[in-house]
Amino acid sequence: MKLYYAPGACSLAVLIVAEEGKLHLDLEKVDIRTAPHRLQDGTDFSTIHPKGYVPVLLPEQGHALTEGVAILTYLADRSHASEVDRARLMTDRYRGLEWLTFIATELHKSFSPWLFHPEYGEQAAAVARSRIAQRFDYLDAHLREHEYLLGDTFHAADAYCFAIARWAPGKGIDLEPWPALAAYLERIAARPAVVAALARHG
Structure with missing residues (x-):
């Protein structure tokens, strides 16, 4: 492939x-x-x-x-x-699809294009950062109670969340207000894969 x-x-x-x-x-x-x-x-x-x-x-x-x-x-x-390991990737198929869709529509599309294209202006970027902060509030609250998005098993949704949320510091969003999210990203970054x-x- x-x-x-x-x-x-x-x-x-x-x-x-x-x-x-x-x-x-x-x-x-x-x-x-x-x-x-x-x-x-x-x-x-x-x-x-x-x-x-x-x-x-x-x-x-x-x-x-x-x-x-x-x-x-x-x-x-x-x-x-x-x-x-297969179960770890596809645990609870529909909850996994729920998280994948949330990341795609609520997180990914709040970053892109608004924070990647300066031509949209600072007002659009500020609105995007505010939306992302709200989504990070939700993620952080969830991750205070769970190691990964679906509980204690790594899922494809975690890979997607990691790929998107790690953009934050480079786009002017300090992760300090969301310690559980920051710790989650560190855990994922340490996985051998x-x-x-x-x-x-x-």
Whole structure:
């Protein structure tokens, strides 16, 4: 399988789930700073993905998969891990989908595009930071009682949450008001699969 990714982007979550599930992904880097976005050989990325953003997963068979929630679920379903590890990735399928959707719609889309494109202005950025703070309040309260989003087992939703929430300090959001969230991110960062994914993803 091939993953189209960009360093620092949400595609990190996909690579984490692949590492956790012992699935090999060939990586194809996309330069998202160019317009249009380009692959390393100069190919226009829109010829691969007309929506123009990462991640994109090319399975060994079938059509390309886009959208993080779909890709994360697909990989977790195909984990080559042990039954125990597979359960860890897909514990409580519907609660997992609930968390994945929350992260995608309430957290990810509060960061991007508002905090990644200065042309939207400081007023838009301030509104985005306020929304993110509210979402972080919710996450922090939950994580005071749970090691991971679904309890005591790591899930694909945790990989996605980690990939997004770690943007905060670089976008002017200090995590000091949310100690449980900060500790959660540190726990995830220490997982061997995450260390390996970060090394590959950049």
